[in-house]
Amino acid sequence: MELVLYFKTDVRRKKEVRRKGLLKVLNALAKEYDFRIYPNETVFALEFFPSAYLYLELLEGNLNGSAIIATWGPGYHKFLCEFIDVLAKRLKVSFLADDESKYFETRDFGKLTAIYLQKLENHLKACYEEKNPFLVWENPDWYPLPLPNTFIAPLKRWDVEEVRTVIENRFFNKFALNFYIWPHAEKDEYFFRNLGLYLLRTEFPWVEPRFSEEESMIILMLECFQKARELNPVIELPDAEIEAVKMILSGEEAAIGQGYRNETIVYRISGDWSVKLPGEFIRRQEEDTTVFWSDQRIVRIGDVEIPQEMRDISIEEIDDAQEARGEKVYYEAGDLEYRGNLFYVPDEEIPYYCLDGVVKRGNYLALVVITWLEEEDTDWALNTFTSIIKKQ
Template sequence: MSIRIRFSLEPKKKIFSGIVWNCQNAERMTKNLVKEMGYQCYRMDGFLLVQLCPEGYIWFQWKKQKLQGESQTNIAGPGFHAAVIDFLEQLAGKERLKLKVEDRTGYFIRRDFLAMRQKYFYQWFSDLMDLVSGWKESGEYLFCWPAVYYIPERQEGKLITHIRSFSYKELKGMANSGMSVAFARDFFVWNEVEKDAWFYRNSAMVLLNQFCCFMPSDRSEQDREVNETIIDLLEKALTMDRRIPFPKKEYLEVCGLHHHAPMDIEDAVSFHEENAIGCRKHLVYRKIGNMSFGIPGNFLYDDGDPGIMDHYFDGILYGGHDYYIYAAVFEGRQAEFKSQWFEQGKVEETVDFNMGEARVRTAFYEPEEIKGETIYAMSAQVLYKEQRMNINIISRKPGEKEWALSLIKNIKITE
């Protein structure tokens, strides 16, 4: 069961300091405090999303002349829970707003952080460990993974979370020890009231596990920003406390990718070698309609491409691959192959096959010279019920037919 804070904000008086109380001004006030406190905010699907730490978000929405919202706090941790209350109170005090909070932990009223953490967060974590340690290895392999994000590839013998992968052996050890709360600081991003060394290390761990492509910073601004932030967080953690388990291997790898001279970490405590960090070192899956498709985790999404197809790529200097995909849905009738889709070049070979209930057609084209470079392309369509998935894969070196075909074969029915 999740732990949440729900709240609403509105002026204390009808006369509101000469400022009109509306959606625009309420959002402006919130953004001002976000900037002042060094947090980040985004707009998403009609909400203003304020991020206090990795996995720690507050959702704001203008509704019924109030600024309302909620925050799920059990993943980011008890320190984040306290920080949400602090942010809301600062916003209310600064702007003379009336704040109403629903907080079943009682922290908003009693301000007993240790009692709140023990009774609610540590109990929730202990119950979670008891639950997942009994899962079968052939079943579900994700827990506490962001619902709207990509789906990582299964890792043998491990369960994947927001912060890293845990082996079944490790999880069973936590559950059977009766001391699972001792492991909570490895799981919660923000476990204490203050931002201690564990906070900075765990913040870096989330970025390493979910966002880092383990690619050179020179490839893109996204790579540069993620790599740089990871290094800054890990070095801050190590400066504060050299006794905490430290991801030495990943730190040195990212330093190399960022052309950064690493700190001396010889005396730092290493993570156990079984610990797996970095979902984007493997395939990742994204969903379109009733199917999902797998692509290499180091591919970037081209959000500047205005075409109807989603475009993923690794960069000309870093592999030279492009993956284009979109889906068409035909309500009330079965999807069919479209012959024109396979006329994008001189066909060298076509392959038809079935993947369970899905039907697949692929076409490989003869190499083509375009703007001074040789392009090796293939097209594919995958049909399942009313949906047709349309795919183009481009390579810039020969001998990658099987690689391209394997990506098509990784498409899965998800309904």
């Protein structure tokens, strides 16, 4: 379920946009609107809120833009249109927009809200009838594991009975307040509460912050909840979890609350590979290898395509080419083949356990190295290894 907003410079105006001038304008606007800019040579991603992006592409002096609006809602749609107006004015250009809702032309927020409600109603009914566990999920890097009789959305995991009640009683207006992050025209108590809930349920790993970005995210979350309470003293907030977050931020132990990142989630990896890991793991890229780490456990996965001249090679031949150490690991699931060596490394400084293996599907390999410190995590390492799959 989504609405997409497209726009481009009106080439009839003969005004070209230059990269240097565009960056200057964007940097100035970033200070006013508090967004991040991720630029490359021709594409600029503007992140207004976590995972809320506006993409700009500069091609031969013309500027094209797009934004996918799903759970962010009609308030964000309105905000983007107003931002595009400001951008056009600063660049001294005109934009032609392709807006399915027609809001860019009409600026009728009542009609815009009605469109979002109708889309939500249609989508909710379809997911319920088709038993689709994902009401919506936009993060390209990972997704939660579906649970029986539940529906996944960024602000919460909905029970099937809750959704049935909404549909049967046509409580779509109330549902929208708990589904769209920005349901109204202004940044009211629902905006701040829902942005806080988004960070709590989808971004917060329920561990003490490990770097400055995590700490900033937690502070923003708490500020959102505080602002929501200031705007509406009786608005319902997850007060017990908010107190737990404050304790974790200060380094104290606290009860773990609800959130996708305190569950096992599925991380997508290049080459259409994926792996199941606890959501608290931190991800980074080291050239062609994706690295996940958390406390005493590290997982490294590299994607390799078998060269044309070697495609007759079997998993056994690949396994035999590896140094034989420790205990052999064998596993198969359909056309996925797993081979590895599990062994202990008595390092003088930090002794550790290691699973060095390979996963093969067709002409593709995942080269895997998993290391951990405690013997009791061996089953976790084996389960992680066999959770690595490649889409067909």
